[in-house]
Amino acid sequence: MTSLEATIAPATGLADTAAGSEPLAPARRRAARGSWAWLGLTPFAIYVLIFLALPTVLAIGSGLFDSDGAFTFDNLAALGDPVILQTFWNSTWLSLLTAVIGAVLGALVCYAMLGLNETSGVRTTVDAASGVLAQFGGVMLAFAFIATIGTQGVITQFVLSATGVNLAEGGWLYALPGLILPYVYFQVPLMVITFMPALSALKPQWAEANLTLGGTRLSFWTTIGIPVLAPSFLASLLLLFANAFSSYATAAALASQGSQIVPLGIRTALTSETVLGRENLAGALALGMIVIVGIVMWAYSVVQSRAARWQA
Numbered sequence: 001m002t003s004l005e006a007t008i009a010p011a012t013g014l015a016d017t018a019a020g021s022e023p024l025a026p027a028r029r030r031a032a033r034g035s036w037a038w039l040g041l042t043p044f045a046i047y048v049l050i051f052l053a054l055p056t057v058l059a060i061g062s063g064l065f066d067s068d069g070a071f072t073f074d075n076l077a078a079l080g081d082p083v084i085l086q087t088f089w090n091s092t093w094l095s096l097l098t099a100v101i102g103a104v105l106g107a108l109v110c111y112a113m114l115g116l117n118e119t120s121g122v123r124t125t126v127d128a129a130s131g132v133l134a135q136f137g138g139v140m141l142a143f144a145f146i147a148t149i150g151t152q153g154v155i156t157q158f159v160l161s162a163t164g165v166n167l168a169e170g171g172w173l174y175a176l177p178g179l180i181l182p183y184v185y186f187q188v189p190l191m192v193i194t195f196m197p198a199l200s201a202l203k204p205q206w207a208e209a210n211l212t213l214g215g216t217r218l219s220f221w222t223t224i225g226i227p228v229l230a231p232s233f234l235a236s237l238l239l240l241f242a243n244a245f246s247s248y249a250t251a252a253a254l255a256s257q258g259s260q261i262v263p264l265g266i267r268t269a270l271t272s273e274t275v276l277g278r279e280n281l282a283g284a285l286a287l288g289m290i291v292i293v294g295i296v297m298w299a300y301s302v303v304q305s306r307a308a309r310w311q312a
Contacts, residue, residue: 056290062283075284084265088288090176091261095244098183103237105184106191110199118200127196130189137186142253145182149173176260182250187240194239198232231306238300242293262289 063075078084109126116123148155151168160166172178202225210220248263255264262285269282 055286059283059286059290062280063285063287064283065280075280076287078281078284079288084285087260087262087265087285088292091245091263094176094179094183094261095241098180098187098244099237099240101180101184102187102191102240103195103233106188106236107195107199107233109188109192110196113196114199126192130192133189134186134193137182137247138249139253141182141185142250145173145178145254149181174254176255178254179251179261182254183244183247187244190240190243191236194236195232198229198236202228231303235300235303238296238303242296242300245296246289246293 064073065071079088113123113126145153147153149167150156150173151171153168156167206224207220210224215223246263248267251261251264252267266282266285266289269285
């Protein structure tokens with residue numbers, strides 16, 4: 001090796017080392033940041049642990065164990081009682097009916113807004129109102145219906161004085177059929193929130209291609225629009241069903257007597273643990289409710305993942 005080569009060689013080696021270290025430095029920094037990034041999920045993890053995992057464990061524990069801590073199937077055997085089965089059936093048909101009505105009406109509202117600009121006043125107002133009304137439930141919603149169409153409600157008294165027809169005759173608002181209107185009230189805006197993004201994701205190029213090939217507006221919806229939107233619609237329908245099935249506060253405020261649906265049955269079991277001669281019946285009811293809602297939400301995730309394929 002000449003003196004010139006000996007002079008260049010170390011410099012070249014240092015340059016190679018420096019060049020090789022340049023891409024490694026950002027990688028190390030990214031790895032360091034990634035190792036701490038999981039801390040951002042800590043609040044959410046704590047929330048899920050306290051309000052989802054812990055209640056589930058307590059429901060299973062109280063449903064499968066007696067008051068002495070001994071393992072038993074007696075509480076689960078109560079789920080086969082005709083009264084309990086009727087309670088689950090009431091919750092099922094009420095949730096399914098209000099979910100279907102809410103899904104159809106909400107989809108029509110989304111379709112009506114489809115032609116509006118996203119920054120228009122009407123669409124902005126509807127979006128904001130949907131976000132508020134979807135969370136407007138519980139005692140407030142029950143009071144609103146009692147004050148308007150209850151026995152002494154404003155609309156009830158107005159119609160009674162004008163036509164002689166009593167809208168609140170029979171006290172239907174305080175029975176199981178009276179839950180249909182309040183449930184639909186918050187189901188429709190929830191459908192608008194969940195289904196509008198899918199409807200907005202329809203590409204204009206698809207409609208243009210349909211027209212180019214000689215199609216019509218009807219053929220676009222029957223061959224492209226509806227098949228593409230079907231998974232998103234079904235996913236939103238399942239979400240609405242789970243939302244209605246697990247609702248408690250509105251039903252508790254309106255139907256103060258009886259346990260026509262599962263959440264009210266849990267309340268009755270908690271206030272009187274000797275129902276049907278079985279202790280911890282509330283845990284068994286909660287366990288059955290968790291299983292049903294869990295299956296529905298699993299189906300929702302499967303359908304939603306399918307719908308997300310073309311939305312990406």
